[in-house]
Amino acid sequence: MLKKTLSLLLSSLFLASIASAQSSLAPLQAKTAKTEVHPEHHSTLVVVKFRHDSGIRLRDGLLVDLSPQLTDSAADLVAVRGILSATGGVVSPYFQQSEAELDAWRHSGEIRNNQVLHDLNLFFAVELPSKSLVGATCDALNAFELVEIAYPASKISDPVVVPNVVQMLSNFLTSLFAPAPDYENQQDYRNAAPAGVDADFGQFFSGSRGEGTLIADVETGWTDDHEDIMHKSLGNFVGLGPAPYPWDHGTAVLGELVGEDNANGVKGIVHQADVVMSSHLGSAANIGTAIIHAANAAGPGDVVVLEVQCYSGAPSPHPCEYDSAIFATVQTATANGTHVFAAAGNGSNNLDSGSYGGLFDRNVRDSGAVMCGASDGESLNIAYFSNYGTRLDAHGWGFNVVTTGYGDLYNGGGVTKEYTAAFSGTSSATPIVTGAGIMINGIHREAFGAGLSPLDLRALLTATGTPQGSGGQIGPRPNVRDAIDFIGVPQITLSGNNVPGGTLIVDIAGSPGDSYTLGFSNSLLATPTHITPYGYRYLGGLSQQASGVIPASGTETLSFPIPNNGSLSGKTVGYVQAAVTFSSGPGTGSFTNYQPVDIL
16 A cells, blocks of 8 residues: 555656646747648648647637636637637647547656656647638747647658569469469568568567567558458457558558468568557548557557658658657657657658758657668668658668568459568568567567567667668668577577487577576477466477576587487477576576477
């Protein structure tokens, strides 16, 4: 009871300190002298955010100020009402969640991350009767101190690039004469660095397959009953709806992430992760609401994927967090411990350009999201279409990604049996980065008892990735193997003269003083067993064990004779995995990766 009381007291004291610090919260963006309205802007929608220390709310269709201490804003509020009335603007809250829900989400993020966040209840949407009124209305509203910013809403699209039509036709014709094969051997982005993210190596570690993680995908639509993703996606919609169906783009994204691990189709990088889908229904006005629905379905340690690009007066398309309402939403999500991975967009634009007003400068503002660029497929060079700049954190394949949907690689009869070898854009790159991030975070969580914060995971992806090649900055390509080495997860490697009559060498790498038990089994479990505190055990019944303590060198080397039986040649005779108990540091213990014992 005392602990709970102290916790509540500390929370109230922190909220009081947050309230006193509101005046120090910088505006999300600077006002311009004159608003330019472009064809790429939304036709008639204006977004308005009121000053962060005000209490503007909508009551019975009328804007009121619930902060009586700000009496100096009364005249401004009357004038704002007059402008909106004169233009015929219809005002509604920008976010469709309740005021109480938005307040609770903001406060939890402020407490968790010890930072002041923007009040999402201060954002409003103004629907005007004509696009000709947009610029003048923004300028009139921006003249008042009470209005932090008023700006035209963006247009949006899926961040996908049109693939090679000739190659698509060739692949499609080939599919007419063959059953759908297992395409895992064509998913080169799974392979070892530098070509891939080394998911094939990481998948042998506990927690690497997405177990215990929820992915909330924010975009337009999906074919949720596609044969290769339905085990995770079928009917799992949240928020606005109904989402467009069928929809290849979302289907392709989820194929990269959770394509089922079976003998058909593709294999998702984190195929055991759970999935929900939150559609923005094709409208920029809904993106913030869709992100909140996604983040609320997820939670700390889970993931929101933002698969959308925006168009406005700045060089377009660009990342949607250029929009202040979307930025504030993403920032609140990451402050609450939810990882956000966002497509950088396909505009070939330098996000460090002055045209963006510093809104992609982390020294000005930082949402905490992982911004994902695209490289030229297997090459580490920037893809010609990818946006670039210092805001980008990591990149994935931007060309010819093999995944679900579209039907150019295989069409087995209907939208639920289609596959592509041509998914491209920052659309295809983002789930590759996302999958690697989830894999690394899951391995860290199982090894050390807790996942990484959004900022720490982002920093780890950047620090351990394979450096990019030529072109503007898109960040490194994630490297799961190097990230595992960096964080110090115990692991085993096999070597030796692995022939009948030879010797198997097992190296167990860990921290000096850690104790271990190495197990040998003839089989793997169909469903891995979670054993606290070590994580997931992949081995079946043990036929042999060896125990000891890791020496000062950090590596224990064990040797085992291989029976001199010629019939063993060319066979996998078993599997090894170790349980390591930590002598110090975070966590209690961890399973290592498992390794097959292959006899030559």
